[in-house]
Amino acid sequence: SNGAGGGEHFQVEGPPRKGGILRVGLTGGSAADTADAHSPVNNGDIARTVNLYDPLLMRDDDYVLRPRLATSFKPNAAATVWTATLRTGVRFSDGSPLEPEDVVYTFKRITDKKDPKVIASGLTMLDDVVKTGPHTVEFRLSEPNSVLDDQIGQYAGGIVPRGYDPKKPIGTGPFVLESFAPGESTVLKPNPHYWGKTGPFVDEVRLLSFNDDDAVINALLSSQVDAVSQIPLALVEVIGSDERMAILNSKTGRWMPFTMRVDRPPFDDVRVRQAFRLVVDRQQMIDQVLSGFGQLGNDMYGILDPAYPKDIPQRTQDIAKAKELLAAAGHGNGLKVELVTAPIQSGVVEAAQVFAQQAKAADIDVSIRRVDSTTFFGDDYLQWDFAQDFWNSRNILGQTVAGTVKDAPFNETHWDNPRFERLAAQARGELDEAKRAKLIRQGQEMLFDEGGYIIWGFANQVDAYQKYVAGMKENATGIPLGGYNFNRVWIGEVS
Amino acid sequence: MIAKLIAKRLAVSVLILLAVSVIVFAATLLLPGDPARAILGQQATPERIAALNEQMHLDQPPVVRYFLWLGGLFTGDFGLSTSANAPVAVLLGERLGNSLVLMALAALISVPVGIAVGIFSALHRGRRSDSAVTWVTLALAALPEFVIGIGLITLFATSVLKILPAVTMSPPGQPVWLIPSQLVLPTLTLALVVAPYIARMMRATMIEVLDSGYIEMARLKGVPERRVIFRHALPHAIGPVAQVVAIQLAWLAGGVVVVEFLFRFPGMGQALIDAVNYRDVAVVQAVSMIVAAVYIVVNLAADIIGIMADPKLRSAAA
Amino acid sequence: MSTHILTSDPTGAPPRTSSKPPGVLRRVWAQSEGRVGIVLTAVVVVLAVFGPLLAAPLTGYTPYQFADRPFAHSGVFGTDNLGRSVLARFLDGGRLLLLYSVLATALGMVVGGALGMLAAYARGWLDSVIMRLNDIVLAIPQLVFALLAITVLGPKGWVLVVVIGLTHAPRIARVARSATLRVINEDYIRAAEMYSVPRWRIIGREILPNIAGPLSVEAGLRLTYSIGAIASLSFLGLGMQPPTADWGLMINENRIALSVQPWGVLLSVFAIAVLTIGTNLLADAIARATAQTTVEE
Amino acid sequence: MTTAPPAAPGAAPAPGAAQPAPAGPADGADVVLRIDDLRIATTGDAEILHGISLSLRRGQLLGLVGESGSGKTTAGLACLGHFRAGLKHTGGSVTIWPRGGERIVVQELGEDALRQLRGARVAYIPQDPALSLNPAMRVGEQIREVLDVHRWGDSDAAREARVAEVLADVGLPSDRDYRRRWPHQLSGGQQQRIGIAMAFAMFPDVLILDEPTTGLDVSTQAHVLDTIRDMTRRNDVAGLYITHDLAVVAELADRVAVMLRGMLVEEGPVERVLHHPEHDYTKRLLEAVPDLAGRKAIGGDPYRDSPARIADDATAPPLLAARNIRLSYGEAQILDGIDLTLEPGECTMLLGESGSGKTTLSRCVAGLIDDYTGTVALESAQLAPSTRKRTAEQRSAIQYVFQSPFSSLNPRRTIGESLTVPLETSQRVPKARRRRVVEEALDAVRLGRSFFDRRPGDLSGGERQRAAIARALVNSPRVLVCDEVTSALDVSVQASIIGLLRRLREENGLAMLFVTHNITLARHIADNLAILNRGRIVDYGPVDDVFAHPTHAYTKALLADIPTL
Ligand SMILES: Nc1ncnc2c1ncn2[C@@H]1O[C@H](COP(=O)(O)OP(=O)(O)OP(=O)(O)O)[C@@H](O)[C@H]1O
Ligand SMILES: Nc1ncnc2c1ncn2[C@@H]1O[C@H](COP(=O)(O)OP(=O)(O)OP(=O)(O)O)[C@@H](O)[C@H]1O
Ligand SMILES: [Mg+2]
Numbered sequence A: 001s002n003g004a005g006g007g008e009h010f011q012v013e014g015p016p017r018k019g020g021i022l023r024v025g026l027t028g029g030s031a032a033d034t035a036d037a038h039s040p041v042n043n044g045d046i047a048r049t050v051n052l053y054d055p056l057l058m059r060d061d062d063y064v065l066r067p068r069l070a071t072s073f074k075p076n077a078a079a080t081v082w083t084a085t086l087r088t089g090v091r092f093s094d095g096s097p098l099e100p101e102d103v104v105y106t107f108k109r110i111t112d113k114k115d116p117k118v119i120a121s122g123l124t125m126l127d128d129v130v131k132t133g134p135h136t137v138e139f140r141l142s143e144p145n146s147v148l149d150d151q152i153g154q155y156a157g158g159i160v161p162r163g164y165d166p167k168k169p170i171g172t173g174p175f176v177l178e179s180f181a182p183g184e185s186t187v188l189k190p191n192p193h194y195w196g197k198t199g200p201f202v203d204e205v206r207l208l209s210f211n212d213d214d215a216v217i218n219a220l221l222s223s224q225v226d227a228v229s230q231i232p233l234a235l236v237e238v239i240g241s242d243e244r245m246a247i248l249n250s251k252t253g254r255w256m257p258f259t260m261r262v263d264r265p266p267f268d269d270v271r272v273r274q275a276f277r278l279v280v281d282r283q284q285m286i287d288q289v290l291s292g293f294g295q296l297g298n299d300m301y302g303i304l305d306p307a308y309p310k311d312i313p314q315r316t317q318d319i320a321k322a323k324e325l326l327a328a329a330g331h332g333n334g335l336k337v338e339l340v341t342a343p344i345q346s347g348v349v350e351a352a353q354v355f356a357q358q359a360k361a362a363d364i365d366v367s368i369r370r371v372d373s374t375t376f377f378g379d380d381y382l383q384w385d386f387a388q389d390f391w392n393s394r395n396i397l398g399q400t401v402a403g404t405v406k407d408a409p410f411n412e413t414h415w416d417n418p419r420f421e422r423l424a425a426q427a428r429g430e431l432d433e434a435k436r437a438k439l440i441r442q443g444q445e446m447l448f449d450e451g452g453y454i455i456w457g458f459a460n461q462v463d464a465y466q467k468y469v470a471g472m473k474e475n476a477t478g479i480p481l482g483g484y485n486f487n488r489v490w491i492g493e494v495s
Numbered sequence B: 001m002i003a004k005l006i007a008k009r010l011a012v013s014v015l016i017l018l019a020v021s022v023i024v025f026a027a028t029l030l031l032p033g034d035p036a037r038a039i040l041g042q043q044a045t046p047e048r049i050a051a052l053n054e055q056m057h058l059d060q061p062p063v064v065r066y067f068l069w070l071g072g073l074f075t076g077d078f079g080l081s082t083s084a085n086a087p088v089a090v091l092l093g094e095r096l097g098n099s100l101v102l103m104a105l106a107a108l109i110s111v112p113v114g115i116a117v118g119i120f121s122a123l124h125r126g127r128r129s130d131s132a133v134t135w136v137t138l139a140l141a142a143l144p145e146f147v148i149g150i151g152l153i154t155l156f157a158t159s160v161l162k163i164l165p166a167v168t169m170s171p172p173g174q175p176v177w178l179i180p181s182q183l184v185l186p187t188l189t190l191a192l193v194v195a196p197y198i199a200r201m202m203r204a205t206m207i208e209v210l211d212s213g214y215i216e217m218a219r220l221k222g223v224p225e226r227r228v229i230f231r232h233a234l235p236h237a238i239g240p241v242a243q244v245v246a247i248q249l250a251w252l253a254g255g256v257v258v259v260e261f262l263f264r265f266p267g268m269g270q271a272l273i274d275a276v277n278y279r280d281v282a283v284v285q286a287v288s289m290i291v292a293a294v295y296i297v298v299n300l301a302a303d304i305i306g307i308m309a310d311p312k313l314r315s316a317a318a
Numbered sequence C: 001m002s003t004h005i006l007t008s009d010p011t012g013a014p015p016r017t018s019s020k021p022p023g024v025l026r027r028v029w030a031q032s033e034g035r036v037g038i039v040l041t042a043v044v045v046v047l048a049v050f051g052p053l054l055a056a057p058l059t060g061y062t063p064y065q066f067a068d069r070p071f072a073h074s075g076v077f078g079t080d081n082l083g084r085s086v087l088a089r090f091l092d093g094g095r096l097l098l099l100y101s102v103l104a105t106a107l108g109m110v111v112g113g114a115l116g117m118l119a120a121y122a123r124g125w126l127d128s129v130i131m132r133l134n135d136i137v138l139a140i141p142q143l144v145f146a147l148l149a150i151t152v153l154g155p156k157g158w159v160l161v162v163v164i165g166l167t168h169a170p171r172i173a174r175v176a177r178s179a180t181l182r183v184i185n186e187d188y189i190r191a192a193e194m195y196s197v198p199r200w201r202i203i204g205r206e207i208l209p210n211i212a213g214p215l216s217v218e219a220g221l222r223l224t225y226s227i228g229a230i231a232s233l234s235f236l237g238l239g240m241q242p243p244t245a246d247w248g249l250m251i252n253e254n255r256i257a258l259s260v261q262p263w264g265v266l267l268s269v270f271a272i273a274v275l276t277i278g279t280n281l282l283a284d285a286i287a288r289a290t291a292q293t294t295v296e297e
Numbered sequence D: 001m002t003t004a005p006p007a008a009p010g011a012a013p014a015p016g017a018a019q020p021a022p023a024g025p026a027d028g029a030d031v032v033l034r035i036d037d038l039r040i041a042t043t044g045d046a047e048i049l050h051g052i053s054l055s056l057r058r059g060q061l062l063g064l065v066g067e068s069g070s071g072k073t074t075a076g077l078a079c080l081g082h083f084r085a086g087l088k089h090t091g092g093s094v095t096i097w098p099r100g101g102e103r104i105v106v107q108e109l110g111e112d113a114l115r116q117l118r119g120a121r122v123a124y125i126p127q128d129p130a131l132s133l134n135p136a137m138r139v140g141e142q143i144r145e146v147l148d149v150h151r152w153g154d155s156d157a158a159r160e161a162r163v164a165e166v167l168a169d170v171g172l173p174s175d176r177d178y179r180r181r182w183p184h185q186l187s188g189g190q191q192q193r194i195g196i197a198m199a200f201a202m203f204p205d206v207l208i209l210d211e212p213t214t215g216l217d218v219s220t221q222a223h224v225l226d227t228i229r230d231m232t233r234r235n236d237v238a239g240l241y242i243t244h245d246l247a248v249v250a251e252l253a254d255r256v257a258v259m260l261r262g263m264l265v266e267e268g269p270v271e272r273v274l275h276h277p278e279h280d281y282t283k284r285l286l287e288a289v290p291d292l293a294g295r296k297a298i299g300g301d302p303y304r305d306s307p308a309r310i311a312d313d314a315t316a317p318p319l320l321a322a323r324n325i326r327l328s329y330g331e332a333q334i335l336d337g338i339d340l341t342l343e344p345g346e347c348t349m350l351l352g353e354s355g356s357g358k359t360t361l362s363r364c365v366a367g368l369i370d371d372y373t374g375t376v377a378l379e380s381a382q383l384a385p386s387t388r389k390r391t392a393e394q395r396s397a398i399q400y401v402f403q404s405p406f407s408s409l410n411p412r413r414t415i416g417e418s419l420t421v422p423l424e425t426s427q428r429v430p431k432a433r434r435r436r437v438v439e440e441a442l443d444a445v446r447l448g449r450s451f452f453d454r455r456p457g458d459l460s461g462g463e464r465q466r467a468a469i470a471r472a473l474v475n476s477p478r479v480l481v482c483d484e485v486t487s488a489l490d491v492s493v494q495a496s497i498i499g500l501l502r503r504l505r506e507e508n509g510l511a512m513l514f515v516t517h518n519i520t521l522a523r524h525i526a527d528n529l530a531i532l533n534r535g536r537i538v539d540y541g542p543v544d545d546v547f548a549h550p551t552h553a554y555t556k557a558l559l560a561d562i563p564t565l
């Protein structure tokens, strides 16, 4: 094994070294773990998908969409038909070549009406996927969509061969599945047919699931694992001060909003929503919840999107103003609300507590109702009056389609504004980036003024690994450990 | 007579187990959540959910489902885990093994140690060594298992002596016991919880026996002390000690949950907590029934040992 | 714990031990276990009751205010997972645990004691029914019961109290029953029967005071277990809920930093340990004080 | 050796002085064991034996009598070098001259030597065989064990033969099956004989018998006493027979020693001590022992025919009449058609061995047992079986006093509270006056009003029994059912209770059903005698008639078995 004492130095520069085993500790595994390309839910699922499959496009470390299995993905002028040109010479892990039929099959599987997969919600306008040549596939839409590339360029959109069986997963990713025990461990071996130019360098990757952060940290500190994804932010400095450990701190677009239902009292009154947003001390939120590892939020999502309106002034805590607004809304004697929270992501329950404490200053009595994740995502999901959620890095339009248009599948604030709908529709049909940015800005301003989200910050993704692990890079997508790109990771030698 | 007595206990045990199964089944019916949706996911269509409900008999009235479930239990079919979408038996099999290893190790240590300490303490009644034992067992018996566990972790894993792993972690496909060092702390925790009770019970029983007329008589007959203890006193402690050992073993089956949680031990207790969190009704039912069955079986065993150890009942059989 | 009860003494000499109730406390105090038990329990109880008043004055922070970054080492015992003062939260964190444990124990004692006495006194089918029900409840794993109840009803204070109280009830009922059986054949019960004293009054006036010894021992034990059980549930995240300051919950929240900022865990672990050890010693001392055995050093 | 004045321990010879071993001590060639100025104290330094000196002679039994707690057992165990937990030896010695062996001073022996002594040279027969036999060991093995641990004989077969022999000696079957029985498969008398066999197995020199017949009924007692007498003679051992029953001593012992609170007050030949006692205490003790002839005045004035007693007036219904009472528990027929009547002021003694159904019958009468058939009538009114169904009037009329004064009063309540209970349920007396009524009852039983606020734990057995009797009196009953009210008490206390009951009868005209197994009490309290045997009354009539002309074999045997002074 790689167990090694502190103080030693490792050769982690220069040409990658081949060989060795990479043991990665993950939290959040359960008996429900899957290796299905299109149904990843938790951390471990994502790590498996990323390494077993490739989508047509994928965002890189800087959150820029890059070609993967498609060398190009272009819309027509009306943004109603997109054409993908497939990379040549790609083989699946069983040796069969990648063909347009596989892409057609993949998207049929994803959008299967009877069993729609994770990214299907963003593909509701996708009418048909058709092979148009030996290397081309057309995506025909029922309405214009200028950001379809964003929708399909996700880890859950990996291309699988025809007749795909998730029990014997076959993909084009850098690794193949050697063994898989849900909730416990996964072993990945290099894919002999891998098409990519980098890696894989290690002989084996082991994904080990732990049920809580505590266990995973202990495993790292006792060298039972080489790298762990997403360490508790409160421990970053301590772990970083261990000379054996390296920290990977990536700024991301991950946000953990409070969600106020704009159609339910007391939040149906825009003044109450504004007051709640003014109550938040955002820097304190970041300090206490994220231990400072985050960027300020301004009640608008999509901070990594080039169209994000950075020039809108930062909202800061203003208790007096908040009280005024509450009084105007008829809550002069204070207000009592229930905040539903659940341990759906580390920091969520903590944020609820910090918010409750901050709101006291404005005579808002927030009672926290902590439920378990299953209850939270159960029948009442998206129906809570005042709750929380978390989202990973997304571009603004994609996020809008997912959460802030009337029919969005996750419209948790029940935001329903005709003008906003129009802006969103226009932007989705607009292929000109500048024009689109303008439309987006108008929509964002509406959310900034009246929306139901309290977006107090964007959390960094912080991982830790032993210093002998080489090739880890910061990654803005929010996928841990440099986007789980284990194909570029190698084990350094003692120097 | 004795066979009749045992048969009666057996029958009562079976009835209790049946009653428990009714209660467990009814209680799990109350769990909020929708198993079919849990299996199929958020975006499942109503048709698929209906189809799966039918397949899992969830469309039947509770009484019918109870009997279907009960019938399944007899054939080793514990139902379908909603979270893993796999048979519960497959899911639990290995974990049950892990838990049993842990419990067996804990029992193997705590039972003999507890009995020996108890006898020692009874024989040294009133002396300093006895009161030391009394203090220690009293203190340990009071501590919740996680307190002991955290104490041990602090002592042996994280702060003082960093010599043992704080969590259980097995390389893929390897049973937990292949890395014995990771079994040490969980086993020790359980043993430290269980042993004091056995020691205290053993001490109390021995003292009571040693105070009895026939022990005094044996001494007055000139019987050597060693023989007084092993031939005259010990046999009388078998029954009561079997009882307390049974209670402790039964406790282990339930108490292992917290310890497994603490040490991230891949056992039944872990499975139970996960199952409750994910509303995996079939798993909750299975684990509950397993723990209840363990409870009933060990108590039955203790009763039978008690009956066999009692010459009145034994001779009545002849 | 020998609960050997000296029944009729054939000698005619007055029994050596007097059975006056006020003697019990004194006899508890007379044992070193009793003294240590009382002191330990009292220390933690005082801490739990008055701690909340001291939290802010002593630390400068309320248990809910942010003092520093999470797991920082500022202040006496550093900060917790949200940067709140560990000491302030620790001082505030015993009250609910203690309150719920006492309530749960009381509930268990009332329900279990009543059932046990009733079973022993009524005998016959009622006894069988109660005891079989007891066996059934005992066979249902305590933690499973708690897990289910809390998942169905939510982690509310009364749910904890009821769940823990009810899981104690069958065990207490057993004790109450066997203690009652031991006195039920005493002639003073027969005398009361003979004078046709109402049955509830026989239970209340003749039986209850005479099984108070074993019952108070049981109460002490059950209190110990209640504390452990409620703390365990909080530790599993099923008991007290954030942002409440509570020892069990603090362990759960701060466990992750055990190796770097152990105080958030260790203070609570220590307090729970002292409390449970104290109550257990006390229970043991009461057991010795009430068991009418011959003189033992 | 004659009476050693307790206050003058110096009078006893110095331990170990002038003894030509091994023949025996100078002052008597046949002395086998001598206790010299033995002192024993508790670990709390309260002295329990204040210097006892005694000698046991070969082939003789020395009776050691004295009231409960006087230290008899403590002295007896000291002969084996055994002190119960909490006791320690503080002075004096026990010396033994075994047959053909060296003189042994018990207190000088080490652990191993003591062990070799016990069960071999000095054997012990305990009070309660049921508690002293190991319930988890076969009886044969328990006897055999003595031979094993003392390495008797030279082969297993020899030891087995000895077990069989000694079993036969004590009159038990000696076959293998019998030896393989468990203790619980034997009756009380048989168990005690196993104890005796165990004691004699090693041909001991000294035998300590600690009330070996107390738990047994008269006929069994008679058998066991025969066995003991026979075995001591045959084996020529020296015996110390501890008892509180002077009659047994008179029958069995050669000499008798009387103990009082840890001191020896008198010692001498049985004849002399029992008939010409010198010490006051011995005198008082002898006075309190009831005699069959009824000549003594135990508990005060001798018994006179009660003036309230009406000669058989056939016309008026009797005060209390039980007719054809039958009761069975499962297969066992406990009461088998009992007829019994009681006239006002009359006392009938119900006599029978243990298990004959005395308690059961008296409880049927009192309404404590309600599943009998037959009728109980008070005057002409038939009573409901259960007290709860009887009227307050009827309940008050019949009062029951329990056997054990230690369990009939609630230890947690004051005497006053317990005694008020009957008044509460009968409602005869207004609340305000209840205390006075109770205090009067306490006066009547000679306890005094100060007892009102005391708890049973502070009272002696006799005081408690008085309080229990007072409880029966508060409702001015007409019939008192006394179930062995004196059998848990010392003779002197028994005498005072008998005196009290007699006075109450005379003063209040009470009718009484006096249940006992002690036939010697008959002439001291009763007018009529009913002999109960296996659920039937086998002899019934005026005491003198029954004594003069017992009809049933059981009654005859009973009269023959009674040990007398
Ligand atoms: N282990 C002990 N510790 C303290 N005191 C004791 C102990 N055993 C006996 N005593 C006390 O010593 C005294 C003598 O007791 P012992 O048993 O010798 O009396 P006894 O004459 O045999 O009475 P009984 O007729 O009731 O058997 C009593 O007052 C008793 O209370
Ligand atoms: N509740 C019961 N169930 C079964 N058998 C009983 C019950 N009570 C008494 N007996 C039996 O009835 C018989 C008579 O008992 P009872 O108590 O009346 O005898 P007793 O003459 O008072 O004896 P003692 O002198 O020992 O007090 C005994 O053989 C006893 O075992
Ligand atoms: Mg005695």
Ligand SMILES: [Mg+2]
Residues within 6 Å of the ligand: D358, D359, D360, D484
């Ligand atoms: Mg009787």
